[in-house]
Amino acid sequence: AAAARQHIVDGVDTETGEVLEDHTENFGNESNSPAQATAPAPELTVVATMPLRHRVLAQYIGEGEYLYHVDASQKKEILRLEMDTDNSYVQNLLLAAENVEAFKKAIEHDIHKIVNAVKKIFPVDGKTPELATVIQFLKTWFETEHIDRGLLVKEWAKGNRVSAIQRTESGANAGGGNKTDRNPDYEHTLDTLDVEIAMATLPMDFNIYELPGSVYRRAKEIVKKKESPFKEWSAALRATPGILDYSRAA
Structure with missing residues (x-):
């Protein structure tokens, strides 16, 4: 073995001229740094894998931004809101979502859009809407063509509780x-x-x-x-x- 090693110089066999593969791995200093070795990886949960209530609240706390996943602190806030029975606004939103069949089958982007539409029509810092009114809006929103949903939200935000956007x-x-x-x-x-x-x-x-x-x-x-x-x-x-x-x- 010692004799064989004498024929290898800089990865080349001096007897045969063959270039030998380098099987060693280069572990850079940055990957072995103490900071990286001890820093915990962020705990992220994909929103789509969560229960319906949590999916609704994930978009609720997003403040207009679509949340694909939530971290541990956001998940904690979601759980807090779900258990806050004194927050009539949130509780009515959750109950309404559970009572509209189309909502229960909705994809995440639609949940994001409709939750933010509710917040635009019924400002969180304003008067809490009645449960029946929220249900009415959710049903109407899902029954409205995608191209007309923006107009629907504008009408409702003005106080016009239209059941559809009619076109000439x-x-x-x-x-x-x-x-x-x-x-x-x-x-x-x-x-x-x-x-x-x-x-x-x-x-x-x-x-x-x-x-x-x-x-x-x-x-x-x-x-x-x-x-x-x-x-x-x-x-x-x-x-x-x-x-x-x-x-x-x-």
């Missing part, structure tokens, strides 16, 4: 969130607009706020048969951006 045939926002002279419990849509347009084409006089049954039935018939001049007015008004925000009297 050209794709413009048809409105419907602003208060008009209609009953606040009345859901005004492009279809109900057609009935109002049909009534406006009738020759008789009547109180538009106390509609006679005969007038309403005749208007429905006009819509169904697409009679003129109703169908021309309908085509024009349905294409008008914000048309649902106009009062009935207009």
Whole structure:
């Protein structure tokens, strides 16, 4: 063995000229430093692997930032919030999430978006929303097309509890969130607009706020048969951006 070693100089066998592999490993000083040897690796938990409540709270404490994972201190804060029964805002959010089927099946990015939407509509430092109101918003948000969710949040933030974002045939926002002279419990849509347009084409006089049954039935018939001049007015008004925000009297 000693003789063999004499033939090897700088990794080359002087007898054969063969370059020998260097099987030694270079452990740099930095990897063996005492600081690295003693520093504990951060304990991270992937949010998607956590229970639903914790996934909701992870995005809640993110302050607008999407959290892919949480560290030990963040996890501790999540557990604290979950157990804080005096925090009605958080408890209502958790209960609402558990009562909306679409929420329970949601991916993390959607949970992030909807939690932050809730915080925008109902500021944490403001009045705590009722559980039923939060559930209503969550259901509406998931039922709304992705492209319209931003508009939905804006309407709700203004206090307009719309159940959908309606669009004209050209794709413009048809409105419907602003208060008009209609009953606040009345859901005004492009279809109900057609009935109002049909009534406006009738020759008789009547109180538009106390509609006679005969007038309403005749208007429905006009819509169904697409009679003129109703169908021309309908085509024009349905294409008008914000048309649902106009009062009935207009």
